[in-house]
Amino acid sequence: MDTLSQLKSELEGEFQTTKKFIELFPEGKNDFAPHEKSMKMMPLATHLVEVFEWPNTILNTSELDFGKGDYKPTILSTKEDLMKKLEDDYQAGKKALESSTEDDLNPSWTIKNDGHELASWSKYGAIRHALNQITHHRAQLGVYYRLNNIPLPGSYGPSADQQSF
Secondary structure, eight states: OOHHHHHHHHHHHHHHHHHHHHHTOOTTOTTOOSSTTSOOHHHHHHHHHHGGGHHHHHHHOSEEEGGGTOOOOOOOOSHHHHHHHHHHHHHHHHHHHHTOOGGGGSSEEEEEETTEEEEEEEHHHHHHHHHHHHHHHHHHHHHHHHHTTOOOOOSSSOOTTTOOO
């Protein structure tokens, strides 16, 4: 299997798992945060679904500079908005991977803030980092759900809520 096929397969798997989490997003809990330094639940979930678009951005640019306004966070307010954003951004990321070649994964891609380099990878490495971000932020969302007594779906197997002991 080539690298692009592996990335597409992993993106699809993360999409299916994340979709189960977003389907459970609780109404009336947008502003919940477990700590004053934590993101609120809706901005966290919004950021999580936005990451599915990143393969598109990464494959079609050489950098992202936060200080230049290259990134504008999306503001959503409902579960339906989250579901639509997840689907749209997944399709954009998937399409970018489908229309790329293995050689497109080699150039470097950099995150900056006002010209100051924060991180740099090959485009393959940047997409891998994005996939890791999906897992990381979905796990955070799972903690928020747990703290609100929302049963968790399994991510890579059954969750404790799905097992009978």
